[in-house]
Amino acid sequence: MPNAELKPSIRLALIALLLMPEKEITDPMLYERFRVRVAKAGRDVLGAAGLVEVVRRNAKGEVTKAGGTYFHQLTPEGRRHARALLAEPAPADAKGSVADVRLLYAIGKLLDRVIRDYGLDEERVFHPEDAGEPRPAVPVQQADGVEAEIMAAYANLSRQHGDLVSLVRLRGALSHVDRADLDKALKLLDRRRSIQLEPDPNRKALTPEVRTAALSIGGEDMHFITVGHR
CATH class of the missing domain: 1.20.5 (Single alpha-helices involved in coiled-coils or other helix-helix interfaces)
Structure with missing residues (x-):
């Protein structure tokens, strides 16, 4: 769903969710911090579009179908939409x-x-209070040579498993690796699903540096690497 089709209140809710450090966020939490609410109509739109995962939890934190409190969590697609906004x-x-x-x-x-x-780590920009937390190790299974270097570089550039890291930053960290060899290894890891390569949805704002660093797969330019899912 293009962002232009979203009502202003829903766009604000997406941005507010992006700025919240908590994994699952309630309406009271959003209202307390940003005076933003996610009404039922907005919740239904976001859920149907796959931008936000919504669950109900009771007082014990258990998922329930009736009563309880609504918790919202941005999906990877929702995060990309919010960033594009x-x-x-x-x-x-x-x-x-x-x-x-x-x-x-x-x-x-x-x-x-x-x-x-500046190729900044978005997680550290939006959630600096978490910057000091240790990063879980990224598995380097079935990887050696350039593949292992890619996984190690991702671990150093990301805050946690599932973060999006720009190919600009990855190529900068692996500048000693021949581009052809790096691209070949990236495509191989992507086919194995050891990594996921993602496009930037906001194509109009791409800088020349970002376009140059992109990797074409199936006719589509990829701009980010991630390991696992958010």
Whole structure:
């Protein structure tokens, strides 16, 4: 689902979920921090589009079909949508102060450009309070040579298993490896499903550096590497 089809309130909810450090987030948590709510209609849209996984939990934390509290968690696709929103202009139909809305979207666009231009780790940008936590080791099964170097570089560049790491940063960390050899190893690991290569959904904001670092698979340019899922 293109972001343009989402109502302003739903777009704000996606951005708010992106900025929350907790894995599963309730409406009260969103409202307390950002004065944002996910109404039933928005929850249904996000769930149907595969952008947010919604579960109900009772007081014991057990999943239930009735009663309890709704918990929201961004899916990998939802995270990509939320990141793409940072680079978009303020929606014309947004409610509230026009100046406030346009200013916030301008700040988001600036943040998006800084993250891209400097190849920053988004998790450390959005959740700096978690930066000091140890990273789980990334398995290096069935990998040697360049493949092992890729897995080791990913472990060093990511905060945790499942993070998206740009190919710009990966290539920078493995600049001593011939590009043809690196691309061959990346494609092999992707076919084995040892890694996943992902495209950047916001193609209009791609910098020349990002385009140059991209790896074409099946006619589609890939810009990120991840190991496992969020």
